Amino acid sequence: MTTARRRAAVLAASAVLAAAVVPAAAPAASAATSPPPSPPAAVTPSGLYGTTDPAYDGVWRQSLALLAQDTVGVRPAGKAVDWLTGQQCDSGAYPSYRADMSGPCDPKLPLDSNATAAAVQALVALGGQDTAVKKSVAWLKSVQNADGGWGYNPGGASDANSTSVVIGALAAAGEKPDAMVSKGGKSPYDALLTFARPCGGKDGGAFVFQPQQPGVVADSTAAAVIGAHGKGLVVTAGAKDPGGAVCKPATTARGAAHNGGAYLATALAKTGHLNAPPMPGATDTTVKPDVGNTADAVVALSAQGLTEQAEKSLGWLEQHAAAWAKESGPAAYAQLIFAAHATGTDPKDFGGTDLVAALNATGPAPQLTVTDTAREKQRDEKKDDTGVGVWWIVGAFFAASVGAGILLSGRRKSRP
Template sequence: MNVRRNASVLAAATAVIGAVTAPAVAAGPSPSAKPALPSGLYGSTDPTYDGVWRQSLALLAQHTVGVRPAASAVDWLTGQQCANGAFAPFRADVSKACDAKVMVDTNNTAAAVQALTALGGHQAATGKAVAWLKSAQNTDGGWGYTPGGASDTNSTSVVVGALTAVGEKPAQVRKGGRSPYDALMKLALPCKGAGTGASAGAFAFQPDKKGTLAANADATAAGVVGALGKGLVVEPAARDEAAACSDSGSLAPRQAAANGAAYLTKALAKDDHLMSALPGATDQPDFGNTADAVVALAAQGGAGRAAGPLKWLERNSSAWAKQSGPAAYAQLVFAAHATGTDPRDFGGTDLVRQLNATGPAPRTATARSGESGESAESAKGDDSDSGNIWWIVGAGLAAGAGIGFLISGRNKRKRP
């Protein structure tokens, strides 16, 4: 779910507009060009491609640590919903009804469902959103980023999280006789066989044009959580389960999750973090994907399984989160929560305070799960968001294709 994802998908964008050459270096918008940001919105960058995604993650992270978000922040999110229940990444004029030009998508809708369900009191909004998600389900049981798009692991998994959040049983949500788990199993690579090797047990984002599955670390982290029927916020596994790759018998969701965890464990073994590369740029650490991997490993096998990458994030993620904004802080909060780590002392960084500083001051912060309560924090940090990949992708798409393709916030085609 990178700051991302969560996120139109770079891959999905490429599929829609054809080959688009992303700039090797792209700067964020200059201060003078910054648009006027809506009241209540978290983050300081153009919300066109990730507004609902980053808002949903911010509110969900605040709830997870016992912070009551500002009413204006919640109202901003609920106000983004279309009459049919779906969400787009951002609607500048919410007084205007959604029409066919408003590009709603499954990722933003599912993230909003998870946030609003956690906050409580929004059953009407979440009910309409879930009904829309069900209407967008593909006959293979999964979901694509946009309705009618080919199913992908990330979109299917974030919808599974939304279904679980509202009390639905994903296995019973079917289209064409198939459930989301059927779609995920078709996107899981085997442990042995031609072309597996280092990719054994991973999830692919989508099959390529030839139907070939390629391992994708971001998709694998999402797939592990989705196969376990969990959402963006997870508790560590109750017992330590083996992350061993196995092809024995018919592949079941729980085994697919174990296979994916085995792949992530191997991918993290050398440096305790995953790598990514923007087109035309050199490889660099992928902080968001590493945070997602921590959540996935903890969900599948317990907090101890994620100890190495968690410590790496504690040592190295501060500058990335400050640059990337609220969704990044939320991802780190989710990683801390999944491992029982104090988010108010994450390698010396108070993630809660930093997250709160990217938007309207919360109403209160109450003690939860042994954490100390604190007053609402209103200090504003330097949340430039200038490193947000989605501004780069959005600018590249607009310049290269002349269209606005929606980006929820997840880079689905990152390399392990």
């Protein structure tokens, strides 16, 4: 989900939730109509990735950036991790962003299931954050809807994107999403099935955002395909799907995931990319390539085992995504790194762009880069190579025994 779409989703979800809240509603379901104002970009916290206004995507983009770094072997800066954990509310939930981390969260601050789920996935990957993860998982469980799914904000109607990203968080934390049964007796996979379109007709095989609010179907479909496999934002290619790009009647989430993959493969087949309809209220109504959702679709196709169908889109991304990522910021670079990882592509040479270096440059310098990690590994291997150590000792002893001690000493002194 790109920043622009996330901003629209936050506003839409908050507005819908605010309209639905009544005085007797539980405190967890209350929300303001929009997130509180954030500081201008000039005073954006130093631990945060990106320099644009974080009001709508601060936690989201930070989580994706840290998760992408971990995926490629980069150890993030400590203050970047501290910034993310500092955004957590006492309940374990995360808002989209809060400017003041000096005290408890404002009770009127809207809580964000997507941001919380993304943060869980990042913190699990980084390790050492068990307490924060457990609190967030407990909160996510507590706001599961009766239909088995999750809404953008607690109390909001379930949607495919939120349900899917929460499934990924639960799986990352060691939970079993299929056993996460709601008070209504439904699992998250039951909820996903309600968003799946039947084969044939408009958007056949796709997952809609909500039954009464289709939204950007490619976005919700990519998310749901991954969620149906119990995967998170980072995936590796699944076993080859023998069904190919043919939609078939489905009664399970996995079956619907196949159909979702078939929908995406068909949508991408002609040009290799998806198109983005104009944002509501936009003055430019031109249909343009949707880079972010194309990247997410590549990840989804890989998870589904439709890697051959993803190749054309991967090639298109390598040729066209660099400028979009540079303009869009850290979450965009993360999306491309996830696509590279899912397809076994080198993220340091993605169509000539080093995605890892570009992502690192959007925030605080990491503790270790990929190169540093490789060098550290080489040093460790040398230390552990006892055979080489023994032969150096034997050689030195032999040299000394034949009177070459002076020569050996001289060589040692001449080494840099």
